[in-house]
Amino acid sequence: MCSLFANSHSGAPILLVAFCALAVAACEREERQFRPKPPEAALTNTIHMSPIQPGMPRLAVQTRNDYESNAHAVAQGQQLFRAYNCNGCHSNGGGGMGPPLMDGKWVYGSDPANIVATILEGRPNGMPSFRGKIPEQQVWELAAYVRSMSGLLAKDVAPGRPDHMAVKNPENETERMPPKQTGTPPSALGTD
Amino acid sequence: MPGKNYAGHRFSGLDQINVDNAKNLQVAWTFSVGVLRGQEAAPIVADNTMFVVTPYPNILYAIDLTKPGGPLKWKFEPQPAAAAQGVACCDTVNRGAVYAGGKVFFNTLDDQAIAVDANTGREVWRAKLGDISQGETMTMAPLVVKDKVLVGNSGGEMGVRGWITALDASTGKIAWRAYSTGPDADVLIGDQFHPFYEQDRGTDLGVKSWPPEAWKIGGGTVWGWVTYDPAANLVYYGTANPGPWNPDQRPGDNKWTSGIFARDLDTGQARWFYQWSPHDLHDYDGVNESVLVDLDYGGKARKLLVHPDRNGYLYLMDRGTGEVLYAKPFAPITTSTGVDLETGRLQYNPAAKPIPGQVVRNGCPASPGAKDWQPSAFSPKTKFLYIPHNNLCQDVEATQTSYIAGTPYVGMDVRMNAGPGGHRGKFSAWDVAKGEEVWGIDEDFPAWSGAAVTAGGVVFYGTMEGWFKAVNAETGKELWKFKTGSGIIGQPTVYRGPDGNEYVAILSGVGGWSGAIVAGGLDPRDGSAALGFVNAMRDLPDKTARGGTLYVFALRQ
Numbered sequence: 158m159c160s161l162f163a164n165s166h167s168g169a170p171i172l173l174v175a176f177c178a179l180a181v182a183a184c185e186r187e188e189r190q191f192r193p194k195p196p197e198a199a200l201t202n203t204i205h206m207s208p209i210q211p212g213m214p215r216l217a218v219q220t221r222n223d224y225e226s227n228a229h230a231v232a233q234g235q236q237l238f239r240a241y242n243c244n245g246c247h248s249n250g251g252g253g254m255g256p257p258l259m260d261g262k263w264v265y266g267s268d269p270a271n272i273v274a275t276i277l278e279g280r281p282n283g284m285p286s287f288r289g290k291i292p293e294q295q296v297w298e299l300a301a302y303v304r305s306m307s308g309l310l311a312k313d314v315a316p317g318r319p320d321h322m323a324v325k326n327p328e329n330e331t332e333r334m335p336p337k338q339t340g341t342p343p344s345a346l347g348t349d
Numbered sequence: 350m351p352g353k354n355y356a357g358h359r360f361s362g363l364d365q366i367n368v369d370n371a372k373n374l375q376v377a378w379t380f381s382v383g384v385l386r387g388q389e390a391a392p393i394v395a396d397n398t399m400f401v402v403t404p405y406p407n408i409l410y411a412i413d414l415t416k417p418g419g420p421l422k423w424k425f426e427p428q429p430a431a432a433a434q435g436v437a438c439c440d441t442v443n444r445g446a447v448y449a450g451g452k453v454f455f456n457t458l459d460d461q462a463i464a465v466d467a468n469t470g471r472e473v474w475r476a477k478l479g480d481i482s483q484g485e486t487m488t489m490a491p492l493v494v495k496d497k498v499l500v501g502n503s504g505g506e507m508g509v510r511g512w513i514t515a516l517d518a519s520t521g522k523i524a525w526r527a528y529s530t531g532p533d534a535d536v537l538i539g540d541q542f543h544p545f546y547e548q549d550r551g552t553d554l555g556v557k558s559w560p561p562e563a564w565k566i567g568g569g570t571v572w573g574w575v576t577y578d579p580a581a582n583l584v585y586y587g588t589a590n591p592g593p594w595n596p597d598q599r600p601g602d603n604k605w606t607s608g609i610f611a612r613d614l615d616t617g618q619a620r621w622f623y624q625w626s627p628h629d630l631h632d633y634d635g636v637n638e639s640v641l642v643d644l645d646y647g648g649k650a651r652k653l654l655v656h657p658d659r660n661g662y663l664y665l666m667d668r669g670t671g672e673v674l675y676a677k678p679f680a681p682i683t684t685s686t687g688v689d690l691e692t693g694r695l696q697y698n699p700a701a702k703p704i705p706g707q708v709v710r711n712g713c714p715a716s717p718g719a720k721d722w723q724p725s726a727f728s729p730k731t732k733f734l735y736i737p738h739n740n741l742c743q744d745v746e747a748t749q750t751s752y753i754a755g756t757p758y759v760g761m762d763v764r765m766n767a768g769p770g771g772h773r774g775k776f777s778a779w780d781v782a783k784g785e786e787v788w789g790i791d792e793d794f795p796a797w798s799g800a801a802v803t804a805g806g807v808v809f810y811g812t813m814e815g816w817f818k819a820v821n822a823e824t825g826k827e828l829w830k831f832k833t834g835s836g837i838i839g840q841p842t843v844y845r846g847p848d849g850n851e852y853v854a855i856l857s858g859v860g861g862w863s864g865a866i867v868a869g870g871l872d873p874r875d876g877s878a879a880l881g882f883v884n885a886m887r888d889l890p891d892k893t894a895r896g897g898t899l900y901v902f903a904l905r906q
Contacts (some may be wrong), residue, residue, distance in 0.1 A: 175474065245506070245757020246435070251875025253865065254438060256759070260872050283435015285755055322708045322746040322762045323367055324877035324884070331874075 204270040222269035225299035228314045234302025235316050250306040259306040267336035272300040308333035351391035351490045355577040356641035359726035359801045363842035365851035367805035371819040371828040377903040378419045387860020387868050387897040390445035391840035397847045405441035406457040415847045416653035423470030433459035433481045438506040439862030454498050456487035462500050474521035484755045485509045492575040501571025505589040508758035509607040511569035525617035529569025529588040529605050530555045537617045544621045545671040546693035558601040566752050568592035569606035573636025583611045587635035593746040594632050595760030602627040607635040621671035623659045632716035633659040638724045644782050655781050657736050659718025675784050680719030681769050684712050703747040715743035715765045720841040726800040735808050737796035740768035763881025788825035797863045799840030811837025813893050833857035835896025858897040
């Protein structure tokens with residue numbers, strides 16, 4: 158398409174070359190990776206649940222979840238969040254039977270791999286273990302959506318509208334809540 | 350027992366505290382229960398001892414009333430599974446223990462009924478009755494009659510199949526179990542079953558009034574109040590909402606959910622059934638108390654049953670036959686237009702029916718109903734029923750939902766708001782025979798505590814801000830109030846102490862479905878949190894914080 162265009166308007170080749178380069182770049186940016194590979198399981202070796210460690214501190218490395226920069230994957234996560242009844246306990250992020258997900262409190266860690274571990278392994282005060290029940294690739298999509306709820310994803314990636322009745326601001330308008338590894342599990346003693 | 354008598358009157362014959370001296374009430378002693386979740390239990394007094402059960406982890410305390418300050422006699426920790434907290438729909442509450450024959454009986458959140466020796470605090474038996482991995486929990490207070498302990502399950506938001514079970518009080522063995530859905534054999538429907546209305550007659554309606562197999566995950570849990578008529582040997586209890594909330598996924602009347610059963614105590618066989626809300630559209634559980642009253646009605650002495658339902662109607666029924674004598678609104682209603690007394694059928698307003706993919710606005714009462722679990726009290730002196738209730742409406746959108754065992758099975762997006770007038774709660778007195786409200790007190794928050802009334806003409810209840818109030822039973826005039834440490838959603842208990850004086854006890858500690866925003870630390874920016882209740886309760890965290898303290902009051906000497 159660019160070459161045809163260039164042939165019929167040979168008067169401004171340099172401009173056209175620049176234009177074509179831009180167009181190609183734009184095409185590339187639009188190219189969507191519908192099923193990017195989830196991060197290697199080995200990466201989860203870097204996560205930990207306590208900020209305290211004996212001796213020299215380890216380097217904090219955040220797991221990279223490529224879905225967090227992929228609007229389609231986050232939208233998939235948003236749909237899966239309902240399909241697997243996550244919303245039944247966590248509502249649209251404000252919580253209910255389960256704790257809120259849209260605030261900055263991360264009982265079991267805010268790293269994407271921590272969230273994946275929470276979904277797969279469950280947690281002792283009532284989070285069910287979904288290991289073997291949800292494909293792992295979908296769990297990473299869910300983890301990306303979960304982090305969007307507290308405003309941690311880029312605004313052009315986070316969902317801009319709910320699929321259902323409006324009950325809160327959409328994720329891309331949610332104030333970024335800096336993750337705080339704070340509190341204990343929302344146990345009976347209510348000490349979170 | 351929490352209901353004070355088998356009829357569920359919550360009436361104390363004591364009159365030392367009366368309308369004139371109630372202003373002299375003051376704190377006698379307090380006790381911290383060490384758990385900061387919603388305190389819905391009634392303190393129970395027997396053998397000069399007070400028994401209190403906490404929300405999860407369901408610690409049972411015995412407090413010695415013979416000594417100053419109420420020292421601890423013993424405590425019993427049943428150690429229920431922590432994971433049970435994740436399948437309890439509306440906070441991890443417990444509605445109380447019951448004392449009978451030297452034993453204290455109570456349920457744990459992880460589906461155990463336990464009997465403890467009242468004197469020693471040692472376990473006598475425990476019975477595992479349900480499975481948290483199926484979303485089943487237990488929160489109700491048992492009723493003990495003769496040699497039977499009657500208990501039921503919770504989990505209507507998790508696709509649980511509801512049941513009531515009678516246990517042998519001395520061994521904990523199951524005597525009978527009656528399901529709320531399924532074939533007649535499972536529901537204990539046999540040749541003694543004579544429902545008053547045509548709509549409840551037929552074979553295996555608990556299967557036929559559902560899409561294929563849906564009854565297996567259809568709800569109808571039994572988490573409310575059970576009452577008993579010794580003369581007829583019948584127990585009365587309500588069944589909860591059908592699952593899921595989205596009505597489009599379960600065409601049919603969804604028997605035997607959102608209704609009331611009368612059953613023979615000894616065999617469990619059903620005598621009659623009436624469905625408050627056939628094919629429930631709005632999560633109108635039918636589990637509210639059915640208070641048994643003997644009154645002159647229509648010129649005759651009648652054995653009656655009075656029941657303020659979630660759907661907004663107060664029902665007066667013949668408790669022998671299940672006939673509805675009247676069904677009158679006790680709160681604003683837009684979801685229905687009345688009850689047809691010929692057919693017994695609730696007349697739904699089609700404009701308020703939830704529709705998938707559409708927002709249906711301003712349906713009243715909201716899902717917690719005109720009144721939820723919070724039990725009313727009946728005074729045989731005034732013949733009034735004292736009803737703590739809600740004034741809430743809601744917008745809903747039905748959504749498709751899939752059953753995944755142990756996860757919520759709801760299919761409804763909800764946001765609640767204050768009802769007409771802007772107050773979210775009310776405490777009212779209802780003349781049962783006349784069928785009309787006598788007086789009412791508007792409350793800012795839902796009146797989520799139970800009520801108790803005395804021969805001294807005083808009614809007690811609490812508010813979610815933390816006020817514990819005494820009002821005149823005749824007029825509703827406020828006599829006294831005291832601000833406790835946290836919001837009150839408990840049940841007042843009036844008792845005579847070993848010293849002969851009258852006391853009133855209440856647990857303070859906000860929570861429950863209405864107080865989940867505080868008890869669970871929910872985020873007010875999401876109106877759909879706690880099944881949409883948070884939308885109406887955003888200001889509660891500004892008014893109160895979590896608590897768990899028992900307060901006991903007496904007159905200044």
